[in-house]
Amino acid sequence: xxxxxxxTIGSLKLDxxxxxxxxxxxxxxxxxxxxxxxxxxxxxxxxVSAEALYRNPGHYGLxxxxxxxxxxxxxxxxxxxxxxxxxQLFAGEPEAIYxxxxxxAPLRPDAVDINAGCPxxxxxxxxxxxxxxxxxxxxxKVVEAAVRASRQALGDVPVTIKMRSGWDSRSINYxxxxxxxxxxxxxxxxxxxxxxxxNYGGTSDWSHIADLVSRLGVPVTGSxxxxxxxxxxxxxxxxxxxxxxxxxxxxxxxxIFSAARSLLETGAWEPVPFSQRxxxxxxxxxxLAADIGERTACLEMRKQFCAYTKGLKGGAAVREQAVHxxxxxxxRQVVDDIEHNLYC
Numbered sequence: 001x002x003x004x005x006x007x008t009i010g011s012l013k014l015d016x017x018x019x020x021x022x023x024x025x026x027x028x029x030x031x032x033x034x035x036x037x038x039x040x041x042x043x044x045x046x047x048v049s050a051e052a053l054y055r056n057p058g059h060y061g062l063x064x065x066x067x068x069x070x071x072x073x074x075x076x077x078x079x080x081x082x083x084x085x086x087x088q089l090f091a092g093e094p095e096a097i098y099x100x101x102x103x104x105a106p107l108r109p110d111a112v113d114i115n116a117g118c119p120x121x122x123x124x125x126x127x128x129x130x131x132x133x134x135x136x137x138x139x140x141k142v143v144e145a146a147v148r149a150s151r152q153a154l155g156d157v158p159v160t161i162k163m164r165s166g167w168d169s170r171s172i173n174y175x176x177x178x179x180x181x182x183x184x185x186x187x188x189x190x191x192x193x194x195x196x197x198x199n200y201g202g203t204s205d206w207s208h209i210a211d212l213v214s215r216l217g218v219p220v221t222g223s224x225x226x227x228x229x230x231x232x233x234x235x236x237x238x239x240x241x242x243x244x245x246x247x248x249x250x251x252x253x254x255x256i257f258s259a260a261r262s263l264l265e266t267g268a269w270e271p272v273p274f275s276q277r278x279x280x281x282x283x284x285x286x287x288l289a290a291d292i293g294e295r296t297a298c299l300e301m302r303k304q305f306c307a308y309t310k311g312l313k314g315g316a317a318v319r320e321q322a323v324h325x326x327x328x329x330x331x332r333q334v335v336d337d338i339e340h341n342l343y344c
Contacts, residue, residue, distance in 0.1 A: 010158030010187030030287030050100035092127025101149035252307025
């Protein structure tokens with residue numbers, strides 16, 4: 001069985017099965033563009049508040065009384081090379097999801113994804129994110145609301161959902177939640193097999209992904225602890241999932257997509273030199289600055305730059321420089337210093 005293969009999600013047909021996950025604070029349009037360039041077949045925006053979007057659509061460049069704000073506009077807009085992308089929404093109430101999804105028509109997303117996995121307190125306190133898994137019936141109604149909006153305004157694009165294994169070790173209910181989601185119209189389930197109480201600690205239980213594959217008639221995408229091309233190969237082989245979704249493993253390393261494809265197709269892959277990763281970081285910054293302005297982009301890029309330089313010899317000193325960078329010129333100086341140290 002070929003591990004690298006096309007995938008169909010409802011009406012959406014994709015050429016391959018390597019996805020970029022929605023990662024809060026990292027999945028900006030510039031980064032998604034770099035990942036697509038390296039072979040990501042499907043990319044997801046970071047989570048967007050459905051309630052904030054429908055209450056103030058102008059903030060997201062979707063009309064309304066207030067003028068568009070670049071940061072929010074970039075959050076939901078498609079990158080120029082992004083052939084297929086999904087906008088991820090979060091809310092605890094079906095009506096909020098419905099009203100927000102209706103407004104997405106001008107953006108022409110290829111899917112609407114529901115966040116049922118975020119463990120962050122400010123998300124779950126309103127019944128959204130992983131809190132939805134405490135109430136499968138409400139989760140189903142949220143999916144139904146998104147499906148209704150998709151049929152009415154989005155050309156019936158698929159609705160997908162990303163979830164965790166459960167709230168805690170005493171309530172592992174991913175199978176029930178996935179069943180309800182599919183019965184409510186979800187065309188794909190993405191599973192990060194950790195509980196909310198685990199946050200991002202411990203290890204993910206890939207057997208939950210395999211179990212879900214055996215239960216469902218829609219594609220199951222696996223996420224969790226995918227840091228190398230070999231991890232992707234192993235997850236696809238051992239769980240039978242239709243696709244893999246890189247999250248933290250792609251941060252600072254968009255090249256993981258081309259490497260994973262190479263491994264799946266040829267059995268081998270070559271790591272890129274650090275010079276290419278650093279060059280990608282600078283391109284990322286320049287795209288981010290074009291979207292949200294240089295000052296804001298330089299502040300946002302500090303954490304991203306830490307990811308790009310992970311594993312670099314002398315990386316701690318580089319990161320110390322980067323966290324004080326305030327202009328693109330400052331970052332270019334950091335890059336120049338790195339290249340000098342790499343080649344001298």
